[in-house]
Amino acid sequence: MSERAIDVRGLNKSFGDRHVVRDVAIAVETGRITGFLGPNGSGKTTTLRLLCGLLTPDSGEGEVLGMDFRARGDAIKRRTGYMTQKFSLYEDMTLEENLAFVARIHGLDQRRERVDATLHRLGLFDRRRQLAGALSGGWKQRLALAAATLHEPRLLLLDEPTAGVDPRARREFWDEIHALAAGGLTVLVSTHYMDEAERCHDIGYILYGRLIARGTADAVIRDSGLVTFLGEGPGIDRAAHVLAQVDGVLSASAFGAAVHVSGTEREALERALAPWRREPFRWNEVPPSLEDVFIQLMGRERDERYAS
Numbered sequence: 001m002s003e004r005a006i007d008v009r010g011l012n013k014s015f016g017d018r019h020v021v022r023d024v025a026i027a028v029e030t031g032r033i034t035g036f037l038g039p040n041g042s043g044k045t046t047t048l049r050l051l052c053g054l055l056t057p058d059s060g061e062g063e064v065l066g067m068d069f070r071a072r073g074d075a076i077k078r079r080t081g082y083m084t085q086k087f088s089l090y091e092d093m094t095l096e097e098n099l100a101f102v103a104r105i106h107g108l109d110q111r112r113e114r115v116d117a118t119l120h121r122l123g124l125f126d127r128r129r130q131l132a133g134a135l136s137g138g139w140k141q142r143l144a145l146a147a148a149t150l151h152e153p154r155l156l157l158l159d160e161p162t163a164g165v166d167p168r169a170r171r172e173f174w175d176e177i178h179a180l181a182a183g184g185l186t187v188l189v190s191t192h193y194m195d196e197a198e199r200c201h202d203i204g205y206i207l208y209g210r211l212i213a214r215g216t217a218d219a220v221i222r223d224s225g226l227v228t229f230l231g232e233g234p235g236i237d238r239a240a241h242v243l244a245q246v247d248g249v250l251s252a253s254a255f256g257a258a259v260h261v262s263g264t265e266r267e268a269l270e271r272a273l274a275p276w277r278r279e280p281f282r283w284n285e286v287p288p289s290l291e292d293v294f295i296q297l298m299g300r301e302r303d304e305r306y307a308s
């Protein structure tokens with residue numbers, strides 16, 4: 001069964017004369033984790049806030065959690081958990097006190113049981129009497145997730161959830177998010193990190209307020225039509241800035257001692273690489289990475305804007 005948690009069309013929002021979200025149409029299936037990527041200020045956070053009733057749109061229609069998203073914004077907001085990038089709990093209160101406080105704000109019943117169950121679920125029970133301010137980054141983030149999910153929301157918004165968190169804590173955090181999604185929670189993640197994007201079921205790329213790519217990471221890569229070559233050999237990484245200027249090359253970047261060179265037209269790309277196809281360099285075609293694709297999307301949209 002794949003019921004839709006979100007099915008919204010014609011979403012628009014301006015702040016003064018800044019048109020920040022432009023005609024966004026988006027459908028998200030229940031229990032999916034969708035990552036929203038795009039440059040700073042492209043409208044990711046605003047789009048997510050509009051969808052869960054935290055902001056009022058200028059226009060748009062559709063349903064979120066089976067409710068008319070404009071008429072029932074308050075009800076949708078109550079069923080949403082929101083974890084902001086900035087730690088927003090009380091550092092001078094214990095974990096248990098923080099969660100008890102959040103439970104009261106939500107007007108929950110059986111507060112003690114819910115707080116204990118959440119502490120157990122996230123492996124925080126043994127630390128329940130520690131001050132939140134004494135926790136390391138990874139544990140703080142886990143506490144923030146506990147607070148955002150205490151009221152058992154059906155929609156969860158995560159804003160760059162693992163920025164500044166070490167790899168092990170990142171992995172554990174994402175395992176928890178996947179477990180929540182498997183239980184039917186729909187998760188929307190705003191991120192700049194490719195590894196977070198790759199952990200999502202689906203991604204959406206937002207640029208200048210428009211949703212310009214949508215689907216699984218594989219589908220977004222396939223639809224890009226991008227061709228990528230990996231160059232290796234002594235000093236090839238230093239060729240990146242030269243190759244980036246050649247016709248037919250959309251992007252060329254060093255990855256360690258290798259270089260990734262991408263373009264959408266195979267022949268033009270081959271011509272650009274021809275002078276470098278010699279000993280001691282080796283070239284192999286590789287699947288484009290999400291990052292290669294996003295760099296291309298950014299350039300394509302910019303060209304279209306300048307052309308119009």
Ligand SMILES: Nc1ncnc2c1ncn2[C@@H]1O[C@H](COP(=O)(O)OP(=O)(O)OP(=O)(O)O)[C@@H](O)[C@H]1O
Pocket residue numbers: 015018020038039040041042043044045046047190
């Ligand atoms: N409440 C507001 N009032 C006025 N302008 C706003 C408001 N919220 C956001 N903006 C502006 O809208 C634009 C989009 O912001 P938004 O936070 O949605 O972008 P973003 O893609 O999430 O960016 P980032 O990656 O930097 O978090 C920005 O130019 C921002 O300054």
